[in-house]
Amino acid sequence: MKLDAVHDLQKVFRKVLAAVADPGSIADLSGEAELLDLDLPLNKGMLLVALALLDAETTFNVAAADSEARERTISQMTYAKTAGPAEADFVFAFGTGEATEAIASAKAGSLVDPHLGATVVLEVESLEAGGPLVLSGPGIESTARLRVGLDPGWIAARAAKNVEFPLGVDLVLVDRRFRLAALPRTTQVREDA
Amino acid sequence: MGYVAVKGGAEAIEASIERLKYERLRKGRTLDAGAVEAGMRALVDQVMSEASLYDEAMAALSIKQAEGSPEEAVFLMRAFRSTLPRSHYSLAVDSRAMRVERRISASFKDIPGGQILGASCDYTHRLIDSSLLEETDEEAARWLSDYLRRGPGAVDQAGAGPAPISAIDYVRSLGLLKARPDDDAEPKDVTKRAIEFPASRSERLQILARGQTGAVTALGYAALRGYGATLHPTVGELRVGRVAVYAPNPFASAGAGSDGVAAEDSYYVGEIRITAVETLVPVPIRRGLGRTEMEFELGFGLSFGQNETKAIAMSLLDQCLESGDKRPAVQDEEFVLLHVDSVEATGFISHLKLPHYVTFQSKLDSVRKARGAGRA
Numbered sequence: 001m002k003l004d005a006v007h008d009l010q011k012v013f014r015k016v017l018a019a020v021a022d023p024g025s026i027a028d029l030s031g032e033a034e035l036l037d038l039d040l041p042l043n044k045g046m047l048l049v050a051l052a053l054l055d056a057e058t059t060f061n062v063a064a065a066d067s068e069a070r071e072r073t074i075s076q077m078t079y080a081k082t083a084g085p086a087e088a089d090f091v092f093a094f095g096t097g098e099a100t101e102a103i104a105s106a107k108a109g110s111l112v113d114p115h116l117g118a119t120v121v122l123e124v125e126s127l128e129a130g131g132p133l134v135l136s137g138p139g140i141e142s143t144a145r146l147r148v149g150l151d152p153g154w155i156a157a158r159a160a161k162n163v164e165f166p167l168g169v170d171l172v173l174v175d176r177r178f179r180l181a182a183l184p185r186t187t188q189v190r191e192d193a
Numbered sequence: 194m195g196y197v198a199v200k201g202g203a204e205a206i207e208a209s210i211e212r213l214k215y216e217r218l219r220k221g222r223t224l225d226a227g228a229v230e231a232g233m234r235a236l237v238d239q240v241m242s243e244a245s246l247y248d249e250a251m252a253a254l255s256i257k258q259a260e261g262s263p264e265e266a267v268f269l270m271r272a273f274r275s276t277l278p279r280s281h282y283s284l285a286v287d288s289r290a291m292r293v294e295r296r297i298s299a300s301f302k303d304i305p306g307g308q309i310l311g312a313s314c315d316y317t318h319r320l321i322d323s324s325l326l327e328e329t330d331e332e333a334a335r336w337l338s339d340y341l342r343r344g345p346g347a348v349d350q351a352g353a354g355p356a357p358i359s360a361i362d363y364v365r366s367l368g369l370l371k372a373r374p375d376d377d378a379e380p381k382d383v384t385k386r387a388i389e390f391p392a393s394r395s396e397r398l399q400i401l402a403r404g405q406t407g408a409v410t411a412l413g414y415a416a417l418r419g420y421g422a423t424l425h426p427t428v429g430e431l432r433v434g435r436v437a438v439y440a441p442n443p444f445a446s447a448g449a450g451s452d453g454v455a456a457e458d459s460y461y462v463g464e465i466r467i468t469a470v471e472t473l474v475p476v477p478i479r480r481g482l483g484r485t486e487m488e489f490e491l492g493f494g495l496s497f498g499q500n501e502t503k504a505i506a507m508s509l510l511d512q513c514l515e516s517g518d519k520r521p522a523v524q525d526e527e528f529v530l531l532h533v534d535s536v537e538a539t540g541f542i543s544h545l546k547l548p549h550y551v552t553f554q555s556k557l558d559s560v561r562k563a564r565g566a567g568r569a
Contacts, residue, residue, distance in 0.1 A: 055279050055280055056278075056281060056282070057279045076444065079281065
């Protein structure tokens with residue numbers, strides 16, 4: 001594997017961090033994905049996020065029609081343990097139905113420990129700047145626009161999950177070309193009619 | 194206006210950092226981190242112990258960068274530690290299963306296996322040795338090869354396995370040591386979840402083991418001098434040596450059974466040098482009708498590297514905190530545990546240097562107003 005487990009993953013971490021700080025901006029993980037030259041049963045962008053964020057202290061859940069191979073890969077490469085969809089610190093969802101379900105069942109933290117709300121990483125078809133989703137909130141000067149290649153059920157599920165701030169879940173979106181965007185729980189998402 | 198002030202500050206800070214580098218290099222000589230690791234064993238051990246990170250090379254580098262300041266080196270090491278992924282937990286290490294390098298008892302002259310003095314400053318005259326000014330690498334190499342030719346027996350003997358019975362077992366066999374059930378509860382980690390009181394013993398031992406050497410020593414000394422209920426304690430056994438660390442197979446099926454199975458299916462990670470101390474503390478037990486009997490309690494101290502004073506002080510504080518009577522300060526866990534950490538103590542004191550312009554101005558205003566009102 002050409003991927004450097006420290007320096008390349010730090011770059012991935014910085015990109016995720018920048019995406020969370022600047023919701024609607026799109027980061028490109030294709031360079032790092034290219035270095036991950038293994039035959040893998042899951043989207044390399046999704047795996048890079050897992051490699052950068054997970055260790056044995058964290059738990060994760062894979063929401064997918066066929067989750068076993070993906071679970072095993074993430075677990076063996078990060079030493080993180082699997083947990084149920086409502087207990088996992090990180091949820092990796094592959095597919096439209098899974099995304100909505102994963103957001104709805106993920107843990108939202110408690111009022112004492114809102115930071116324990118899950119991070120939900122969604123695999124989407126595509127991500128593009130400019131588009132029908134209007135984003136506003138901390139980190140966005142006025143509004144930002146995003147197009148997400150995923151059936152829109154997830155938007156309502158996310159809004160319902162994040163209704164009681166500071167409780168909620170933070171979303172990371174990764175598309176098939178290893179582009180990444182983030183929607184922290186503080187971001188308001190509106191669909192432009 | 195605020196923006197201008199911030200820019201000015203940024204430039205001044207850059208200049209200050211550059212000046213710090215100048216101070217480190219101004220005598221025209223650089224310090225080799227490898228030389229720090231080789232020749233400053235005590236400081237390396239102290240920094241690893243207070244940082245709770247066992248890495249001699251990183252500790253030496255931190256010491257070089259910090260120009261020898263332990264608090265700054267510990268801060269650097271703690272910051273580095275916080276960036277590391279936590280991939281594995283080792284199996285519990287039995288500090289008695291140690292390759293002993295030094296093992297002494299102040300309680301019994303004839304401990305099983307004998308007293309092994311090992312390397313210690315305890316038996317030196319504390320006279321500054323001016324010949325060290327002229328010491329050269331060649332001389333050192335010659336002495337070293339001569340020593341190893343002369344004394345391999347001694348080196349081997351120090352590396353011998355643990356004695357079958359420790360001094361503590363003997364006191365226990367006499368029925369004089371308060372019996373305690375084994376506690377195999379999963380230890381809590383204060384670096385993962387902030388401590389809440391009352392603390393568990395694992396949290397206490399963790400905080401003391403990573404405590405600032407001077408602070409732990411000072412509080413242990415206070416306990417010894419009578420600011421606790423401690424009667425004169427005796428070191429039952431102090432041992433310095435190397436213990437092996439094993440990590441269990443991370444992919445073993447969950448709940449694969451007892452520790453025995455886990456130990457077989459585990460990986461050798463390496464060995465670390467530790468100091469472990471068991472102290473015997475006499476405590477009076479009231480038996481009624483004015484009759485008092487003496488019994489012993491055990492205090493335990495453990496530290497990365499060879500840090501004997503700290504480990505002994507830790508064992509005294511461990512026993513103090515177990516006593517349950519919070520009236521003496523050194524037996525009050527909130528007092529002891531919240532004040533012995535190097536980064537927390539130096540950090541909070543250092544924060545007094547940060548700008549408090551607004552809070553101080555408002556304090557000044559209220560003082561002036563109060564005085565003005567008094568005169569009126």
